[in-house]
Amino acid sequence: xxxxxxxxxxxxxxxxxxxxxxxxxxxxxxxxxxxxxxxxxxxxxxxxxxxxxxxxxxxxxxxxxxxxxxxx
Amino acid sequence: xxxxxxxxxxxxxxxxxxxxxxxxxxxxxxxxxxxxxxxxxxxxxxxxxxxxxxxxxxxxxxxxxxxxxxxxxxxxxxxxxxxxxxxxxxxxxxxxxxxxxxxxxxxxxxxxxxxxxxxxxxxxxxxxxxxxxxxxxxxxxxxxxxxxxxxxxxxxxxxxxxxxxxxxxxxxxxxxxxxxxxxxxxxxxxxxxxxxxxxxxxxxxxxxxxxxxxxxxxxxxxxxxxxxxxxxxxxxxxxxxxxxxxxxxxxxxxxxxxxxxxxxxxxxxxxxxxxxxxxxxxxxxxxxxxxxxxxxxxxxxxxxxxxxxxxxxxxxxxxxxxxxxxxxxxxxxxxxxxxxxxxxxxxxxxxxxxxxxxxxxxxxxxxxxxxxxxxxxxxxxxxxxxxxxxxxxxxxxxxxxxxxxxxxxxxxxxxxxxxxxxxxxxxxxxxxxxxxxxxxxxxxxxxxxxxxxxxxxx
Numbered sequence: 450x451x452x453x454x455x456x457x458x459x460x461x462x463x464x465x466x467x468x469x470x471x472x473x474x475x476x477x478x479x480x481x482x483x484x485x486x487x488x489x490x491x492x493x494x495x496x497x498x499x500x501x502x503x504x505x506x507x508x509x510x511x512x513x514x515x516x517x518x519x520x521x
Numbered sequence: 522x523x524x525x526x527x528x529x530x531x532x533x534x535x536x537x538x539x540x541x542x543x544x545x546x547x548x549x550x551x552x553x554x555x556x557x558x559x560x561x562x563x564x565x566x567x568x569x570x571x572x573x574x575x576x577x578x579x580x581x582x583x584x585x586x587x588x589x590x591x592x593x594x595x596x597x598x599x600x601x602x603x604x605x606x607x608x609x610x611x612x613x614x615x616x617x618x619x620x621x622x623x624x625x626x627x628x629x630x631x632x633x634x635x636x637x638x639x640x641x642x643x644x645x646x647x648x649x650x651x652x653x654x655x656x657x658x659x660x661x662x663x664x665x666x667x668x669x670x671x672x673x674x675x676x677x678x679x680x681x682x683x684x685x686x687x688x689x690x691x692x693x694x695x696x697x698x699x700x701x702x703x704x705x706x707x708x709x710x711x712x713x714x715x716x717x718x719x720x721x722x723x724x725x726x727x728x729x730x731x732x733x734x735x736x737x738x739x740x741x742x743x744x745x746x747x748x749x750x751x752x753x754x755x756x757x758x759x760x761x762x763x764x765x766x767x768x769x770x771x772x773x774x775x776x777x778x779x780x781x782x783x784x785x786x787x788x789x790x791x792x793x794x795x796x797x798x799x800x801x802x803x804x805x806x807x808x809x810x811x812x813x814x815x816x817x818x819x820x821x822x823x824x825x826x827x828x829x830x831x832x833x834x835x836x837x838x839x840x841x842x843x844x845x846x847x848x849x850x851x852x853x854x855x856x857x858x859x860x861x862x863x864x865x866x867x868x869x870x871x872x873x874x875x876x877x878x879x880x881x882x883x884x885x886x887x888x889x890x891x892x893x894x895x896x897x898x899x900x901x902x903x904x905x906x907x908x909x910x911x912x913x914x915x916x917x918x919x920x921x922x923x924x925x926x927x928x929x930x931x932x933x934x935x936x937x938x939x940x941x942x943x944x945x946x947x948x949x950x951x952x953x954x955x956x957x958x959x960x961x962x963x964x965x966x967x968x969x970x971x972x973x974x975x976x977x978x979x
Contacts, residue, residue: 458878482879
């Protein structure tokens with residue numbers, strides 16, 4: 450079972466903690482909002498991602514199990 | 522604003538015997554220049570909606586058959602995204618909880634009049650489509666969502682609902698809600714959020730409306746024109762529907778034609794009809810044309826040199842980087858400055874952001890600023906790279922499709938009007954820059970305006 454990270458862009462307020470704690474997958478854009486590298490998390494990345502998600506002041510970083518996504 | 526009187530484009534001769542006729546008009550059959558068709562008049566044109574009756578199990582079977590028919594018809598949504606209608610219907614039908622049908626006629630698109638035309642002129646066809654869809658997915662409630670500015674359409678639908686109730690058919694609950702007029706209010710999740718008592722702003726998905734929508738119930742949100750097509754497919758079937766259009770985009774579409782044209786208005790075309798035939802049906806262009814914006818303000822520009830070959834279906838438009846979207850064809854006259862128009866549109870689109878997602882708020886604002894500098898000839902070197910970079914920072918980073926949609930007309934304008942942009946970058950404003958703007962960019966209420974749900978009188 451693989452995991453991935455996702456940002457809720459409505460909740461995100463550009464605190465930037467995620468890029469500190471998961472630099473291997475997240476960089477900040479010129480306004481401080483996270484840009485995520487797509488794809489499943491590897492090795493220690495899952496642990497780092499979970500720590501980053503817990504540290505996000507607005508709970509905008511989500512660690513999700515990979516699943517088929519619906520759309521409308 | 523009221524829709525101008527709709528006109529009908531006939532791309533094939535009418536045989537005399539109908540319905541069901543393969544030829545146009547379909548949706549616009551029997552339409553009057555003024556006023557709505559009554560229930561009796563509507564039934565005289567199309568006959569009664571088949572199905573209904575029998576027990577719950579029978580209704581369920583009938584519903585599944587209608588969904589299968591819509592799937593065979595290949596009906597795609599007419600709100601802009603061209604998503605397969607049957608796929609959405611099946612999702613709501615197969616959910617455990619009872620569904621709700623939301624008729625989306627919010628039409629925040631300034632260059633589109635087709636949805637309000639349907640509300641104003643053919644409200645019984647609109648209700649037919651909603652009722653057929655409700656039966657198909659097993660929903661017991663229908664909410665018709667109209668833009669608060671569509672006052673004639675709102676009156677017309679309210680009257681149509683009363684007429685339906687008086688005819689004492691077996692009906693789902695029918696109500697009317699007026700929604701704020703801002704651009705993103707018609708986005709599915711924004712509509713659902715509004716109907717649930719929140720602001721008409723997009724929400725983070727999933728859950729998608731078909732999973733958890735109005736009152737937490739599975740919700741079928743379809744554009745009003747899409748449902749009008751469902752009303753006809755329920756009567757005449759998938760094979761009839763496919764007699765017009767292309768294999769991948771069957772059927773007809775309502776198109777709002779505007780700009781320097783003798784008779785601007787709403788036309789019904791066959792998917793794949795040439796742009797030239799639409800312009801002829803509109804009485805011809807009244808000025809030389811510099812380009813056409815196809816699909817609406819989330820659509821794309823096609824320059825004059827390419828316009829001859831344009832046909833109005835998504836597969837025909839794809840090589841031009843365009844799609845039919847919500848059925849908008851807006852011609853820009855030779856007298857207009859496409860650079861100035863693009864800069865103004867960019868600012869308007871930035872202002873229409875729901876101001877929820879950082880990349881949309883900052884990115885569209887920065888793009889609008891850069892395009893204004895470009896139009897003024899003060900952008901400096903490296904402006905093309907700056908625009909590319911901003912576009913990549915905006916794309917796919919919003920909760921809704923607005924930032925991505927906004928990129929379409931801005932980036933396609935840079936392509937379609939290369940010479941004009943290069944000229945402005947070097948020499949600043951041109952002679953045409955001081956003429957009045959052509960693109961309609963209405964003042965819109967801020968996106969946190971809270972027009973309330975207005976249940977229709979029982």
